[in-house]
Amino acid sequence: MSRTADHAQRRSQIARAVCELIAKDGFDTVTVARTAARAGVSVGLVQHYFPxxxxxxxxxxxxxxxxxxxxxxxxxxxxxxxxxxxxxxxxxxxxxxxxxxxxxxxxxxxxxxxxxxxxxxxxxxxxxxxxxxxxxxxxxxxxxxxxxxxxxxxxxxxxxxxxxxxxxxxxxxxxxxxxxxxxxxxxxxxxxxxxxxxxxxxxxxxxxxxxxxxxxxxxxxxxxxx
Structure with a gap:
């Protein structure tokens, strides 16, 4: 997998995690830490892609x-x-x-x-x-x-x-x-x-x-x- 494709996959993975959190508890409960845990990635990676x-x-x-x-x-x-x-x-x-x-x-x-x-x-x-x-x-x-x-x-x-x-x-x-x-x-x-x-x-x-x-x-x- 190319680096560009890998980045796109990681962004989609994180985005899906956000969608799941919103569906469960609403957007106000979405945090970087909860998103990272849901996506199975580090907090730093989430912050890197989404400031x-x-x-x-x-x-x-x-x-x-x-x-x-x-x-x-x-x-x-x-x-x-x-x-x-x-x-x-x-x-x-x-x-x-x-x-x-x-x-x-x-x-x-x-x-x-x-x-x-x-x-x-x-x-x-x-x-x-x-x-x-x-x-x-x-x-x-x-x-x-x-x-x-x-x-x-x-x-x-x-x-x-x-x-x-x-x-x-x-x-x-x-x-x-x-x-x-x-x-x-x-x-x-x-x-x-x-x-x-x-x-x-x-x-x-x-x-x-x-x-x-x-x-x-x-x-x-x-x-x-x-």
């Missing part, structure tokens, strides 16, 4: 963002391969951002911690705004593609539609997280009850996303017409 707590949070945020975007990219690739409509692909893509399992709940907690910290940190706020802007731009392009293929009415404002869809997705993610957390706290030993509740939450969230997408993608795709 400040904001540096730790930024790397953790980048880690979960890259992971989620990787899943979304796979969804898009599969949708294209199977000639699915843009609306159907977007539904699955937005679902990847909903905290419906342990991995995505961890990602959501890290994202929320980052957003909260960015309120008082111009450096983090810039990254937060840039990340959100990039997602809106991708959704807006999907809407424009929908106009081209017949799924979206001509004259639809793609940027406004993108703001609408991403705002719904972001707010819905918070609601889903809140519901699942309250359910697990209320019935910590009743796995069947929690599972049933989680299934209901997932089904309702999917229905909401589908309805919002249907309001924008009102037509049929001509791209794969035979």
């Amino acid at each position: 400040s707590k904001d540096d730790l949070l930024l790397r953790a945020f980048q880690e979960v963002s890259d992971t989620a975007r990787g899943r979304v990219a796979a969804v898009i690739e599969e949708g294209t391969r199977h000639e699915r409509s843009i609306a159907a692909v977007l539904l699955d893509a937005f679902t990847e951002y909903l905290p419906l399992d342990g991995t995505r709940r961890t990602e959501h907690r890290v994202t929320r911690a980052f957003a909260g910290r960015s309120l008082d940190s111009p450096r983090l706020a810039e990254v937060d705004a840039r990340t959100a802007s990039a997602l809106r731009a991708e959704v807006a392009q999907a809407v424009r593609n929908g106009v081209e293929c017949g799924e979206v009415e001509p004259g639809t404002d793609a940027d406004t539609a993108a703001v609408r869809l991403t705002a719904v997705s972001e707010g819905l993610a918070t609601q889903v997280y809140r519901e699942t957390r309250q359910r697990e706290e209320a019935a910590p030993s009743n796995g069947d009850q929690r599972a049933s509740g989680h299934e209901h939450t997932a089904a309702r969230a999917t229905a909401i996303l589908r309805a919002e997408l249907a309001a924008v993608f009102t037509g049929e795709c001509r791209q794969y017409a035979r």
Whole structure:
């Protein structure tokens, strides 16, 4: 392994440890010592790569963002391969951002911690705004593609539609997280009850996303017409 690859692996290892600590106890409990112990590295190594707590949070945020975007990219690739409509692909893509399992709940907690910290940190706020802007731009392009293929009415404002869809997705993610957390706290030993509740939450969230997408993608795709 090259030195560059080794450094990247160590940074990711430390970032994953931060994510695990945030998921367990929240960002306020993250310290260099706890991060080092969780990652199985020295305190000095953590400080070498991440001089400040904001540096730790930024790397953790980048880690979960890259992971989620990787899943979304796979969804898009599969949708294209199977000639699915843009609306159907977007539904699955937005679902990847909903905290419906342990991995995505961890990602959501890290994202929320980052957003909260960015309120008082111009450096983090810039990254937060840039990340959100990039997602809106991708959704807006999907809407424009929908106009081209017949799924979206001509004259639809793609940027406004993108703001609408991403705002719904972001707010819905918070609601889903809140519901699942309250359910697990209320019935910590009743796995069947929690599972049933989680299934209901997932089904309702999917229905909401589908309805919002249907309001924008009102037509049929001509791209794969035979």
